[in-house]
Amino acid sequence: GENVEQHPSTLSVQEGDSAVIKCTYSDSASNYFPWYKQELGKGPQLIIDIRSNVGEKKDQRIAVTLNKTAKHFSLHITETQPEDSAVYFCAASNSPGFQKLVFGTGTRLLVSP
Amino acid sequence: EAQVTQNPRYLITVTGKKLTVTCSQNMNHEYMSWYRQDPGLGLRQIYYSMNVEVTDKGDVPEGYKVSRKEKRNFPLILESPSPNQTSLYFCASSQGLEMFFGPGTRLTVL
Numbered sequence: 001g002e003n004v005e006q007h008p009s010t011l012s013v014q015e016g017d018s019a020v021i022k023c024t025y026s027d028s029a030s031n032y033f034p035w036y037k038q039e040l041g042k043g044p045q046l047i048i049d050i051r052s053n054v055g056e057k058k059d060q061r062i063a064v065t066l067n068k069t070a071k072h073f074s075l076h077i078t079e080t081q082p083e084d085s086a087v088y089f090c091a092a093s094n095s096p097g098f099q100k101l102v103f104g105t106g107t108r109l110l111v112s113p
Numbered sequence: 114e115a116q117v118t119q120n121p122r123y124l125i126t127v128t129g130k131k132l133t134v135t136c137s138q139n140m141n142h143e144y145m146s147w148y149r150q151d152p153g154l155g156l157r158q159i160y161y162s163m164n165v166e167v168t169d170k171g172d173v174p175e176g177y178k179v180s181r182k183e184k185r186n187f188p189l190i191l192e193s194p195s196p197n198q199t200s201l202y203f204c205a206s207s208q209g210l211e212m213f214f215g216p217g218t219r220l221t222v223l
Binding site for chain 2: 045
């Protein structure tokens with residue numbers, strides 16, 4: 001089955017810096033890659049996703065890139081703000097409807113003022 | 114407000130005492146799922162349901178049961194909880210690409 005690895009496990013940056021979180025997946029049939037943000041005491045929430053027919057997607061300060069050949073995808077956050085501090089999870093899916101998600105182990109991002 | 118609700122939010126229990134964590138969604142979603150979150154292991158799927166009366170095992174189903182008698186409800190049942198089931202549990206629902214998660218239930222089994 002699918003296996004998703006995520007790095008780093010923790011990431012500390014200064015406000016205004018960029019942050020990059022990387023994930024690799026094992027199943028070449030996976031074709032949907034969402035990123036979820038989990039704030040303290042809350043459930044994860046979708047922030048951006050990408051499908052395998054696209055190499056890059058951007059939404060304001062966040063972007064995701066996908067390299068299908070290397071089977072890795074990354075989350076990029078520019079101009080980080082303290083409210084970006086949270087745990088971020090990548091995931092991959094190869095199921096019809098993309099509902100069967102396999103998650104990475106999470107990255108705790110701390111943005112210091 | 115569209116949401117997934119879970120109850121209880123916090124629970125401390127003892128080994129072997131049956132418990133149920135309820136999950137309800139008001140978005141008429143067909144797909145519902147349970148995950149557990151443990152440090153260093155991320156989110157792992159316990160069980161999922163594609164629709165009423167249709168349930169299937171996820172990646173870590175041992176020690177858990179579920180039922181889906183109604184579209185909106187998907188309870189998680191621990192018949193005989195053990196300390197290794199101490200974890201943070203999330204219910205989720207989906208009708209398309211986005212998975213909506215509940216607020217979580219922190220379970221401690223002594």
